[in-house]
Every structure is written in structure tokens, then in C-alpha cells.
Amino acid sequence: MFCSDEFIRPPRGTIEAMSFIARYYAPSIFMRCGCDAKRRMANFLMNNAIQVTNLRRVYKSYVGVFRRKLKEVEAVKGISFEVAAGELFGILGPNGAGKTTTVKMLTTLLLPTSGTATILGHDVVRDVSALRPRIGFIFGGERGLYWRLSGMDNLKYFSSLYQIDPAVQAKRIPYLLELVGLKERANEKVEGYSRGMKQRLHIARTLLNDPEVMFLDEPSIGLDPVAARDIRRVVRDLRDEKKTILLTTHYMFEADELCKRIAVINKGEIVALDTPANLKRVVQDLSVVELEVKMFTPDALERLKGLPFVDAVTVQEREQNSLVIVQSPRGAEAVSELLAQLNGATVQKVTVREPTLEDAYVRLVEGMDETKKEGAGSK
Amino acid sequence: MFLKYLYAIFAAFKMNFLSLVVDGFFIFATLLMPLIYALIAFGILRDKGAHYGIFVAVGSGLAGLWTTLLFGSGNAITGERWSGTLELIAATPTPMWMIVFGKSLGVILQSLLSMVASYLLGWLVFGYPLGIAQPLEFFLVLFIGLLSFIAFGLMLAPLFLLNPQVQQFQNALEYPVYILCGFLFPIALLPFWTxxxxxILSPYWTARLLQAAAGGTLAWEQLVNESIYILALGGVYILIASVLFRIVLKKARVDATLGLQ
Structure with missing residues (x-):
């Protein structure tokens, strides 16, 4: 795992040294005590809103009709991380990486198979009733709303279930509708809303109980660029209000733009955890060559991957052609050899650029997969 | 705290009723269906005498209420599951059984409107004097009975939380209650062991009292004793329901079935 040490630099001066001791030694003593109140105190001292330790989740199902066999899938494999109060923390990973399972465990909707997680000092398994009023969450997509009711009625209903005082509701709901830009359409049925509007209504819903910690699970998934930008604006505003936010996404630019730190998760494991700037350093020795190719074949892909100076290759299929993205330390010097592997294909455009967070992500995720394949091969 | 729970129950009732009202099927289920049934029932009973109408109306009304409630409670969970809101409401501080209770109130109101529509039809179209001999007692029993009725349905709702497939057994629960509660014929006709x-079914006592009140044979002592018994049964049902909801919700968190469709 990659990890920055910028948060644990040595203390300077007496006061800072005392503060250092309070923050880094006292919590560990409290943590070892085990009881809830002391664990909460430890988290308070560490200023952590979310503390996840060796969290693991296994899904069990049965397959077959007569001879039913138990099938187990380990969706989250013992992950650990912490999120400071007021931090916007990102979990970045491909589909099926375990992002949603992690969020569901942290929001008390799923029980972990093992490990612990505390939010604001409350254990997600034992302190459910104390924790729920203090958190909010949304899952990406259009579901999770009552389509036959208006946006206003949806918010009123959820407010009542959160047992918010009617006088507070009367002020908060119009404020939230204004915040997410739905004031004008508040009395229209949700079924007439666009996808982006529904997602903004979700955000308003999750803010109804003024949560201290928010979990946003792929909030911009499936949105057009304008709607996704609106969502990012709202998230940025919430970040500026010092809400603690855990955001999952598979859009790199979104994580790069919004998050203070990012955990890259793949196949249930955290493969890197750092600031976006430090994550990009993973690929600082590389350049990226983008080739727009017509008639790109799987054989050509294998040939590219087989080149000794190629670190990773990804292909994005487009309507007219394929975009082949090659990471290599040789950059522009590698172009001629790369083109030589594409015999038969038509190369329409070649671009050499600096690596982005997306490239770092590809390297981290693909690197992990390659390591696993090699490990399996050597057995 | 108590007021906040009441407010949450009212919100669930209002939300469910509003959802039903804006649905085109509501008009059909509330007005057109009773019209069809009333046409058939009152047509058959034309020669039986005017006093017979209220007995049929009470029996069939309660049978209709049970069906509505059984499917209403089950669908309350299934509907939330389909719309992706089950996980959201499960994560609110309001206990799930209270939410389903509130939603059942919405369903019951729809069913009552339907009953009233069919009574009015019998009176206006067929000229049956749907008189209730002891109206005060009748409506008092109806109110108590409905609360207990909802509590009874509430005991079954946790089963639907377990897994979407459990709903397949919903139909199987409809007729045993009709028969055991004497909605359609007296329970004296059934084997003694039943x-x-x-x-132990509160709808049975409700049906007894309603029919006695409609016919004018309900003694004050019977009304008090059996009403207390109905309320006590309702209390026991709610107690069982709240425990079942807790157990089943925990199991749903283990099995990850809250988000299933």
C-alpha cells in the first residue's frame, strides 16, 4: 500500500509536542481499553469521524436446485482507513470493487463479517440507533424516491421519519430545495424530474437531518456533464461547510477535484491511500501515449502489452475507433515501436501527454491484477 | 418522543394514501370494483328481505378489509423494495413497524371508502335500508377492530422483509382468515379443534360485535368485555410484530436482502 507520511511529521515546540502525545499516544491507550466510551474518546482525540479497522464482508448464497452448494464471495477483504472530521475522503475503484458494500456497512445497512467500524465514535453494529440520526447517505441512480409524490412531499416524508420538528422542517426544506436548485420544481411529481434533478433531490434528502457525516455513493453516475457538474458544485459547497464526507466514485477527475485523500480499492482491497497529488507520483516516471486506431485487434493489444517498456495498456471503444492508452517511461521515444505493433490497423491520431490521476489509478488497479496473476502462475 | 413517533406514523399514512389517490387504479378499486360486487351481491339478495343487506355488507366488508390489509402490508414492504426506498427508511430512527403501521392506515382508509361506496350504492340504487340498529356501538367497535386488524396484519409484514420471494405465500394467507374469523359463515360449522x-384472532371478535351491533343484539357488557379483549390481542400482536421486525431486520442486514428487488 502507498501511504503518505505528511500527516505524521515530528512535532515542533513544547505545545505541539504535547498535542502530538495527546493525539498519537493517548488514543492508542484508550483504544486498547476496548470499551465504547473510551473508544469514542480515542476517536475524539484523533479527531476521526470515521475509523475502519480490518473490515470484511462475505456474501453467502446457494447455487443448484437439488444439491445446493454454498457459494461465498468476499466483497471486502479486511480494509482499514480513517477519515478526519471535516474531511472529504474518496474511495475510488472499478465496478464490483467493494465500494458500495463498504458504504452499506458504514451506514448500518449491512453487517460486517468481521472487523470494526466506528462513525463519530459509534460502532456501526452495536450503536445503530445512536448513529443513524447523525449520518446521511445516498446511492447513485434514480431509485430511492417516491416518484408519484412531489419533491416537496418526498422531503416532508423523510423529515418526519427522521423525527425532525415540524417547525424546523418548515424552514429547512425550502432552504435545501434552494441549495440544490429545485425550488421552482418542488411541487411537481418526481416522475417528471430529469436524472440530475432526482440526484439533487437525493442530496437534499440526505441533508434533512443535518448529518455530521455523509456517505455519497457514486452520486454522479449516469449523469450528463452539466448535471454531474451541478452535483460536484453541491458536494464542494458541503465540503466547504466542513461536513465529513465519504465519496465513492469511479470518475478520476471527480475524486481529483473534490477529495483531500483517496483510497483506491480493487477486488475488496485498498491498493493505495494518499492525497491525489501523491497518487499521481506513482506514475510520475511515466508518459502516456494515446493512439486513436481503427480496426484495433485483441492480437495487437497482446503485442503492445508484451513490449518490455510498456507498463499498462487500456482500450476505450468508441463509435468510430478505439482509443489505446499506453503508459511507458519512454514517452515519445516509444511511439515508433508502438506503431510497429499495430500492423494492419489505421492510426488516426497520436498524442503524448503527462499522466493524470486516471493513469495512476489504471497502474494501481492493473498492477495489482498483474501481481496476482504472476503469483498464481508461480504456484 | 411519543409525539414524534405519532407524527412519523401519520406521515407514513399520509404518504401512502397520497400515493394511492394519485394512482388511476385507486378510482377503479374504490368506486368501480364495489359497484360491480354490489350489483352482483344485492341482485342475488333481492328476494331475501331488506334486513339481510347489512349482514352481507359487514361480512363481505371485513373480508375485503382483510384482503386489502394482507396485500397492503406485504406490498408496503415490496413497494419500498422496488422503489429502492426500503434501505433508506430502514436507516431512519423511526422503527420499521411504525412505518408499516402508518402505511396500513392508508390502505385501510382506502378500503373503508370502498365499503362506504358499496353501502351507498345498496341504499341509492337498490333501496336497501342499510340501517344499523346500534350505530354508536357499531362505529366504536369498527374503530377498535380496525386498529387490532392492522396490528394483526403487522405481524405478517416482517416475513416480507426477509426476501422478495416470501410474497408468493401471501395468497395462501387470505382464505384461512376468512374462514376462521367467521366472515362468510359461522365458525360453529367448523371442526371443534379450530x-x-x-x-386468538381479533378479526373474529370484531366480526361478532359488528354483526351484533348491526342487528341490535349487542349487550353493553359484551361490548366492554370483548372490546377489551380485542385491544389486548392488538397489543400482543404489536409486541410480537416489533420483536419480529427487529429479528428480521437484523437478518436482512446479515443476508443483504434489504436492497434486493
Missing amino acids: TPLSY
């Missing part, structure tokens, strides 16, 4: 089962 009688204790009838006694």
Missing part, C-alpha cells in the same frame, strides 16, 4: 384458533 375454535381456539378463531379465539
Whole structure:
């Protein structure tokens, strides 16, 4: 795992040294005590809103009709991380990486198979009733709303279930509708809303109980660029209000733009955890060559991957052609050899650029997969 | 705290009723269906005498209420599951059984409107004097009975939380209650070993009292004793329901079935 040490630099001066001791030694003593109140105190001292330790989740199902066999899938494999109060923390990973399972465990909707997680000092398994009023969450997509009711009625209903005082509701709901830009359409049925509007209504819903910690699970998934930008604006505003936010996404630019730190998760494991700037350093020795190719074949892909100076290759299929993205330390010097592997294909455009967070992500995720394949091969 | 729970129950009732009202099917289920049934029932009973109408109306009304409630409670969970809101409401501080209770109130109101529509039809179209001999007692029993009725349905709702496939068994629960509660014919016609089962079902006592009140044979002592018994049964049902909801919700968190469709 990659990890920055910028948060644990040595203390300077007496006061800072005392503060250092309070923050880094006292919590560990409290943590070892085990009881809830002391664990909460430890988290308070560490200023952590979310503390996840060796969290693991296994899904069990049965397959077959007569001879039913138990099938187990380990969706989250013992992950650990912490999120400071007021931090916007990102979990970045491909589909099926375990992002949603992690969020569901942290929001008390799923029980972990093992490990612990505390939010604001409350254990997600034992302190459910104390924790729920203090958190909010949304899952990406259009579901999770009552389509036959208006946006206003949806918010009123959820407010009542959160047992918010009617006088507070009367002020908060119009404020939230204004915040997410739905004031004008508040009395229209949700079924007439666009996808982006529904997602903004979700955000308003999750803010109804003024949560201290928010979990946003792929909030911009499936949105057009304008709607996704609106969502990012709202998230940025919430970040500026010092809400603690855990955001999952598979859009790199979104994580790069919004998050203070990012955990890259793949196949249930955290493969890197750092600031976006430090994550990009993973690929600082590389350049990226983008080739727009017509008639790109799987054989050509294998040939590219087989080149000794190629670190990773990804292909994005487009309507007219394929975009082949090659990471290599040789950059522009590698172009001629790369083109030589594409015999038969038509190369329409070649671009050499600096690596982005997306490239770092590809390297981290693909690197992990390659390591696993090699490990399996050597057995 | 108590007021906040009441407010949450009212919100669930209002939300469910509003959802039903804006649905085109509501008009059909509330007005057109009773019209069809009333046409058939009152047509058949034309020669039986005017006093017979209220007995049929009470029996069939309660049978209709049970069906509505059974499917209403089950669908309350299934509907939330389909719309992706089950996980959201499960994560609110309001207990799930209270939410389903509120939603059942919405369903019951729809069913009552339907009953009233069919009574009015019998009176206006067929000229049956749907008089209730003891109206005060009748409506008092109806109110108590409905609360207990909802509590009874509430006991079954946790089963639907377990897994979407459990709903397939919903139909199987409809007729046993009709028969055991004497909605359609007296329970004296049933084998003796079924009688204790009838006694622990509050709808049976509700039907007895309603029919007695409609016919003018309800004694004050019977009204008090059996009403207390109905309320006590309702309390026991709610107690069982709240425990079942807790167990089943925990199991749903283990099995990850809250988000299933």
C-alpha cells in the first residue's frame, strides 16, 4: 500500500509536542481499553469521524436446485482507513470493487463479517440507533424516491421519519430545495424530474437531518456533464461547510477535484491511500501515449502489452475507433515501436501527454491484477 | 418522543394514501370494483328481505378489509423494495413497524371508502335500508377492530422483509382468515379443534360485535368485555410484530436482502 507520511511529521515546540502525545499516544491507550466510551474518546482525540479497522464482508448464497452448494464471495477483504472530521475522503475503484458494500456497512445497512467500524465514535453494529440520526447517505441512480409524490412531499416524508420538528422542517426544506436548485420544481411529481434533478433531490434528502457525516455513493453516475457538474458544485459547497464526507466514485477527475485523500480499492482491497497529488507520483516516471486506431485487434493489444517498456495498456471503444492508452517511461521515444505493433490497423491520431490521476489509478488497479496473476502462475 | 413517533406514523399514512389517490387504479378499486360486487351481491339478495343487506355488507366488508390489509402490508414492504426506498427508511430512527403501521392506515382508509361506496350504492340504487340498529356501538367497535386488524396484519409484514420471494405465500394467507374469523359463515360449522384458533384472532371478535351491533343484539357488557379483549390481542400482536421486525431486520442486514428487488 502507498501511504503518505505528511500527516505524521515530528512535532515542533513544547505545545505541539504535547498535542502530538495527546493525539498519537493517548488514543492508542484508550483504544486498547476496548470499551465504547473510551473508544469514542480515542476517536475524539484523533479527531476521526470515521475509523475502519480490518473490515470484511462475505456474501453467502446457494447455487443448484437439488444439491445446493454454498457459494461465498468476499466483497471486502479486511480494509482499514480513517477519515478526519471535516474531511472529504474518496474511495475510488472499478465496478464490483467493494465500494458500495463498504458504504452499506458504514451506514448500518449491512453487517460486517468481521472487523470494526466506528462513525463519530459509534460502532456501526452495536450503536445503530445512536448513529443513524447523525449520518446521511445516498446511492447513485434514480431509485430511492417516491416518484408519484412531489419533491416537496418526498422531503416532508423523510423529515418526519427522521423525527425532525415540524417547525424546523418548515424552514429547512425550502432552504435545501434552494441549495440544490429545485425550488421552482418542488411541487411537481418526481416522475417528471430529469436524472440530475432526482440526484439533487437525493442530496437534499440526505441533508434533512443535518448529518455530521455523509456517505455519497457514486452520486454522479449516469449523469450528463452539466448535471454531474451541478452535483460536484453541491458536494464542494458541503465540503466547504466542513461536513465529513465519504465519496465513492469511479470518475478520476471527480475524486481529483473534490477529495483531500483517496483510497483506491480493487477486488475488496485498498491498493493505495494518499492525497491525489501523491497518487499521481506513482506514475510520475511515466508518459502516456494515446493512439486513436481503427480496426484495433485483441492480437495487437497482446503485442503492445508484451513490449518490455510498456507498463499498462487500456482500450476505450468508441463509435468510430478505439482509443489505446499506453503508459511507458519512454514517452515519445516509444511511439515508433508502438506503431510497429499495430500492423494492419489505421492510426488516426497520436498524442503524448503527462499522466493524470486516471493513469495512476489504471497502474494501481492493473498492477495489482498483474501481481496476482504472476503469483498464481508461480504456484 | 411519543409525539414524534405519532407524527412519523401519520406521515407514513399520509404518504401512502397520497400515493394511492394519485394512482388511476385507486378510482377503479374504490368506486368501480364495489359497484360491480354490489350489483352482483344485492341482485342475488333481492328476494331475501331488506334486513339481510347489512349482514352481507359487514361480512363481505371485513373480508375485503382483510384482503386489502394482507396485500397492503406485504406490498408496503415490496413497494419500498422496488422503489429502492426500503434501505433508506430502514436507516431512519423511526422503527420499521411504525412505518408499516402508518402505511396500513392508508390502505385501510382506502378500503373503508370502498365499503362506504358499496353501502351507498345498496341504499341509492337498490333501496336497501342499510340501517344499523346500534350505530354508536357499531362505529366504536369498527374503530377498535380496525386498529387490532392492522396490528394483526403487522405481524405478517416482517416475513416480507426477509426476501422478495416470501410474497408468493401471501395468497395462501387470505382464505384461512376468512374462514376462521367467521366472515362468510359461522365458525360453529367448523371442526371443534379450530375454535381456539378463531379465539386468538381479533378479526373474529370484531366480526361478532359488528354483526351484533348491526342487528341490535349487542349487550353493553359484551361490548366492554370483548372490546377489551380485542385491544389486548392488538397489543400482543404489536409486541410480537416489533420483536419480529427487529429479528428480521437484523437478518436482512446479515443476508443483504434489504436492497434486493
